Amino acid sequence: MDAAFAPPGAHWTGLPDVLLRMRRLLLLAVAVPATAVVGALLAGLAGPGWAALVLVPLAVTAWWWRALGRNWSSWGYAEREDDLLLRHGVLRRTLTVVPYGRMQLVEVVSGPLERRFGIAAVVLHTAAAATDARIPGLLPQEAARLRDRLTALGEARSAGL
Numbered sequence: 001m002d003a004a005f006a007p008p009g010a011h012w013t014g015l016p017d018v019l020l021r022m023r024r025l026l027l028l029a030v031a032v033p034a035t036a037v038v039g040a041l042l043a044g045l046a047g048p049g050w051a052a053l054v055l056v057p058l059a060v061t062a063w064w065w066r067a068l069g070r071n072w073s074s075w076g077y078a079e080r081e082d083d084l085l086l087r088h089g090v091l092r093r094t095l096t097v098v099p100y101g102r103m104q105l106v107e108v109v110s111g112p113l114e115r116r117f118g119i120a121a122v123v124l125h126t127a128a129a130a131t132d133a134r135i136p137g138l139l140p141q142e143a144a145r146l147r148d149r150l151t152a153l154g155e156a157r158s159a160g161l
Contacts, residue, residue, distance in 0.1 A: 007078075010078035012087070013077055013078065014076050015138065016139055017072075018139070019136060020068060020069060021117070022113065022137075026113075034057065039051050071090055075137075083100060086098070098126065100157040101154065103124055103150060103154040104125050104127060104154075105125040106122065106125070106146075106150045109123055114137075118139065119138060120139075121134055121135060121136045122134070122150075
């Protein structure tokens with residue numbers, strides 16, 4: 001990754017692999033039944049030779065499996081002295097810098113599926129809606145630690161505003 005997306009001196013923390021596991025299980029939960037239905041319909045309606053077309057959705061599933069892994073590995077965050085860095089993206093890389101003094105609200109969110117897998121997301125809200133940031137797939141302890149640390153740093157840095 002080039003210097004524009006990996007500032008020197010930043011210690012990057014990746015996401016836990018449980019997020020990747022959850023996303024891949026969701027992929028399989030959709031792809032396997034859909035592929036089975038397509039294969040059964042093709043075999044029943046068009047003949048067994050046409051059932052070989054089931055290899056197309058299998059290839060697409062394999063491609064998505066790899067894409068999910070690449071996307072997961074692209075995520076990272078770095079806590080610096082005055083700001084938080086967030087990076088993600090494979091084809092379109094994004095580096096977001098959130099100054100601690102600009103944060104207005106830090107929340108931890110976890111939907112039913114995330115709770116089932118034991119993960120949560122930290123959502124950072126700033127004055128400009130376009131700069132809100134989200135760190136998905138954190139373990140609850142890390143999400144709570146990050147929330148508390150960012151809140152404390154945000155209060156300390158915004159005292160002069």
